[in-house]
Amino acid sequence: MKKAIYLFVLVLFFVQVNFSQNITKQSYEKAREVLDKAVAAYGGLENLRGIQNFTLRAVGETVQRNQSRKTFTADRTAYQIDVTVDMKNNRFVQIVKGGYPGGFSYHNGFAVDKTDGVTFDLVRNTFVVRPNIQAAAIRFRQRWIPQYWVLNAVERASRLRYAGKTEFDRRPHHAVSYANEDGAENTLYFDEKTGLLSKFEGLGSDRFFGDSVFEMIYPAYRTENGQPIPTGRISKINDELTEELRFEQLAFNTSLTDDKFKVPGGMKEVTFPAPQPFNKISETVYTVNAGGYNVLAVGFKDYVFVMEAPGGDQISRQAIEQIKKIFPDKPIRYIAVTHHHDDHAGGLRTYIAEGATVIAAPGxxxxFERIVKSKFTIEPDPLALNPKELKIETIQNGRRVLTDGTTTVEILDIGAGPHAEEMLVAYLPNEKMIFQGDLLNRPPNGDFPIANDTTVHFAKWIETKKLAVEKIIPVHGPVTTIDELRTAVKAKETAQK
Ligand SMILES: [Zn+2]
Structure with missing residues (x-):
């Protein structure tokens, strides 16, 4: 018995000696050991510091996590990015080609020289000058390559911590974490055997599902000119795929000309006017600008009906503030969204916190139930701070009418189209107007809309329903007339012939 107590005291003594070393320093030293091995695996510190520029072509698919035709499914669309980052001269250029389900495609560029930026649209051949670009924009692009992560962690050594040993992709890994210049904490997973970076991840808040893990995975490497080159990059949110790319080209320190960082020749400069805070359509019907999106607000006798909750909580709060200025004494009783995509419903939780009932398509x-139940502890939004049950009324037989005798809104499901399986629009018969999302989009400067498969489907639906429509109000872009819609559809049909 006495012997046992003696032994216990002895053990305690040694444990204490161990801990007096300081756990922060210990954690750093362990992380440093892992990182030093990684530095060696990427050819040494001099080699890493010698990377003055890189040119990358990544090709693959976007997995449409919150932009698919149906909820809880993942449609895929082709994606390609060409990016050149010139760290030495503090500039970059990228050209991206991608799309969304329903015939949406984009092909655009972004070039930045120090703080002077320019975005360009290779479909319309237009460009917009963007001054005051933050340094974070170039850092964000540097993060394409694992070599940057290793170097960045070395240069921010006091933030380095050892996170633990773990299995990843069935191989043992050491994980270290550090905080980058943007204040984001990242965990880097290094393969125990090769010392190479297999993935980095961070915690953040997703506008639909709250507390989330964001992962970027380098699935494999090949060696080129003595350098380990990742074969691609996979992105995941909460273990759900969001992007799968292979690196078709990655070259370091190529000679770069100034022209590469300029707008391609023959493009027209356009300016995007600052949006008005709101647009009055009639005494009771308004659209409100929320982060560049149009939100419909209709004041009935006793309450307000709002359609569309784009973006996220911040944009919803901005919209609600404006709506309350327009209709000071009326509660927002109903919120509807055109469809479930995050740029249309991402701010829904804020309206639910406000006490609004959701009007939605049955599917x-x-x-939406899952969105309301999600945990938001990292960035608590108004619903997290003031939890409420979801009140939801689904549309029956494709139609729901709100009216007080004077003002009328018909919420109509246009049915399965190329962009979404269920799609609501607001038809206002007195105003001869339709409010819609993604069925017809238009650039903010009012350049003519370009019709796609989704636009054609929508135009046909209006004709079939024989609705008296003069004006179409897009969530994305300025008011469009029915004649402009018809002209855009005709232009597409002519181009196809
Ligand atoms: Zn959409």
Whole structure:
């Protein structure tokens, strides 16, 4: 018995000696050991510091996590990015080609020289000058390559911590974490055997599902000119794929000309006017600008109906503030969204916190239930701070009418189209107007809309329903007339012939 106590005291003594070393320093030293091995695996510190520029072509697919035709499914669309980052001269250029389900495609560029930026649209051949670009924009692009992560962690050594040993992709890994210049904490997973970076991840808040892990994975490497080159990059949010790319080209320190960082020749400069805070359509019907999106607000006798909750909580709060200025004494009783995509419903939780009942298509109910139940502890939004049950009324037989005798809104489901399986629009018969999302988009400067498969489907639906429509109000872009819609559809049909 006495012997046992003696032994216990002895053990305690040694444990204490161990801990007096300081756990922060210990953690750093362990992380440093892992990182030093990684530095060696990438050819040494001199080699890493010698990377003055890189040119990358990544090709693959976007997995449409919150932009698919149906809730809880993942449609895929082709994606390609060409990016050149010139760290030495503090500039970059990228050209991206991608799309969304329903015939949406984009092909655009972004070039930045120090703080002077320019975005360009290779479909319309236009460009917009963007001054005051933050340094974070170039850092964000540097993060394409694992070599940057290793160097960045070395240069921010006091933030380095050892996170633990773990299995990843069935191989043992050491994980270290550090905080980058943007204040984001990242965990880097290094393969125990090769010392190479297999993935980096961070915690953040997703506008639909709250507390989330964001992962970027380098699935494999090949060696080129003695350098380990990742074969691609996979992105995941909460273990759900969001992007799968292979690196078709990655070259370091190529000779770069100034022209590469300029707008391609023959493009027209356009300016995007600052949006008005709101647009009055009639005494009771308004659209409100929320982060560049149009939100419909209709004041009935006793309450306000809002359609569309784009973006996220911040944009919703901005919209609600404006709506309350327009209709000071009326509660927002109903919120509807055109469809479940995050740029249309991402701010829904804020309206639910406000006490609004959601009017939705039947297939979206389960999705919205999950959004309301999600945990938001990292960035608590108004619903996290003031939890409320979801009040939801689904549309029956494709139609729901709100009216006080004077003002009328018909919420109509246009049915399965190329962009979404269920799609609501607001038809205002007195105003001869339709408010819609993604069925017809238009650039903010009012350049003519370009019709796609989704636009054609929508135009046909209006004709079939024989609705008296003069004006179409897009969530994305300025007011469009029915004649402009018809002209855009005709232009597409002519181009196809
Ligand atoms: Zn959409």
């Amino acid at each position: 979206e109910k389960t999705f």
